[in-house]
Amino acid sequence: MRDKVKPTIANPIRICILGGGFGGLYTALYLSRFAWVRAGKCKMILVEQNDRFLFTPLLYELITGELQPWEIAPSYQKLLGGTEIAFYQQTIRGVDLKTRQVVLDDGAELAYDYLVLAVGTQNRWANIPGVQTHALTFRTLADVERLEARLKILEASDRQRLRLAAIGGGANGVELACKLADRLGKRGQVHLIERGEEILKNFPSGVRKAAYRALRSRNIKIARLTEVTAIEADSMTVVRDGKTVVLPVDLVLWTAGTQARDWIARLDCPKSDRGKLLIHPSLQLVDYPEVFALGDLADVGNGSQPVPATAQAAYQQASRAAKNLAAALQGKRLQPFRYLHLGDMLTLGKGAAVVSSSFLNLEGKLAAAIRRLVYIQRLPTLRHRLLVFKHLLVRVALGILDRLKRLLTCRRSR
Numbered sequence: 001m002r003d004k005v006k007p008t009i010a011n012p013i014r015i016c017i018l019g020g021g022f023g024g025l026y027t028a029l030y031l032s033r034f035a036w037v038r039a040g041k042c043k044m045i046l047v048e049q050n051d052r053f054l055f056t057p058l059l060y061e062l063i064t065g066e067l068q069p070w071e072i073a074p075s076y077q078k079l080l081g082g083t084e085i086a087f088y089q090q091t092i093r094g095v096d097l098k099t100r101q102v103v104l105d106d107g108a109e110l111a112y113d114y115l116v117l118a119v120g121t122q123n124r125w126a127n128i129p130g131v132q133t134h135a136l137t138f139r140t141l142a143d144v145e146r147l148e149a150r151l152k153i154l155e156a157s158d159r160q161r162l163r164l165a166a167i168g169g170g171a172n173g174v175e176l177a178c179k180l181a182d183r184l185g186k187r188g189q190v191h192l193i194e195r196g197e198e199i200l201k202n203f204p205s206g207v208r209k210a211a212y213r214a215l216r217s218r219n220i221k222i223a224r225l226t227e228v229t230a231i232e233a234d235s236m237t238v239v240r241d242g243k244t245v246v247l248p249v250d251l252v253l254w255t256a257g258t259q260a261r262d263w264i265a266r267l268d269c270p271k272s273d274r275g276k277l278l279i280h281p282s283l284q285l286v287d288y289p290e291v292f293a294l295g296d297l298a299d300v301g302n303g304s305q306p307v308p309a310t311a312q313a314a315y316q317q318a319s320r321a322a323k324n325l326a327a328a329l330q331g332k333r334l335q336p337f338r339y340l341h342l343g344d345m346l347t348l349g350k351g352a353a354v355v356s357s358s359f360l361n362l363e364g365k366l367a368a369a370i371r372r373l374v375y376i377q378r379l380p381t382l383r384h385r386l387l388v389f390k391h392l393l394v395r396v397a398l399g400i401l402d403r404l405k406r407l408l409t410c411r412r413s414r
Helices: 022-031 056-062 141-156 171-187 205-217 311-329 365-377 382-413
Strands: 013-018 042-048 085-089 092-096 101-104 109-111 114-117 162-167 188-193 221-223 226-231 235-240 243-248 251-254 288-293 344-347 353-356 361-364
Touching: 013 022, 013 109, 022 042, 022 114, 022 311, 056 141, 056 171, 056 344, 056 365, 114 311, 141 171, 141 251, 162 171, 162 243, 171 188, 171 205, 171 251, 171 344, 205 221, 205 344, 205 353, 205 361, 288 311, 344 365, 353 365, 361 365, 365 382
Parallel strands: 013 042, 013 114, 042 085, 114 288, 162 188, 162 251, 188 221
Antiparallel strands: 092 101, 101 109, 226 235, 235 243, 344 353, 353 361
């Protein structure tokens, strides 16, 4: 590592954070509270290609209208207002670790003293004919907009039955299937296709059981040990028990897998056999201690257990990365990251969820309320949390008033 630069206002430490998700944005916000940053001794830049942060665990609520886009996708301009963080809305072309340069898509180069890699992963398409042409993904606001447009066309059609399929039995597929089934009601027929033996294979049995109950109560057809071999505009070919079946479908959602971004894969640094960046327990990149790597792209160990690629894990890593960066700036000892699994929360339809931990296992409306409140508490800034919570209280109050009015109307009509 190069000789440390003494931070001054004239010669500030340059901290570049790539990625505005749970790892990148939260690291930046934590660091912005650090005295050296507030005093102008650090120049912090957040680089992200989108103009809005996305709280992905609540993305499903947009399908059913339970939440509005502004609640889960505030702009970076609003979130970073009043901080010393400079926001660059740019696509990243690559990073030269040896010269400490970030190359942006417009050709600009950003020099750094410390770098945080938190760009997440991108969708991984399987080698299935027609999948990229006919299937939709569900990871971004743009994905939601595309799905919404297709759903509105289907709902406005004269078809008596709307047939949808979600490929992938992980959390994304299960949560999406339940929300779609609730939106379409009796008119919809949703298929959940899983190549393996079990859905939610990395979740506790209590969560899986709750998911199965939710799926079956919504008449979602669950197909395990099923391989998708082709997708057409109005059909999907699958193989199960050695038999090939063509299923008619109006819309297919692809939720099965992610991979590293191309420029991450090209980085000249040690990687795991799965292509993830090898890092020390302090979250520093092997061979490059001035670089911190967080989230899905990093091979983060937690004792003998791998850290899951979840928002919960990235949220915790951001706190440790910020503290270790602050320690590095002060010449103090860096501490290892230790993941604490706080439990699992999945939405299982409109106003329904499962919340599971070592001391709690809840389903239904109460679980949905707890999940919503926990996620509001984890929104990026206090100001935005208060806005969303206030909006929630207004909705609840209006709902109670509406029920009271209907109750009074029923009594009067008797």
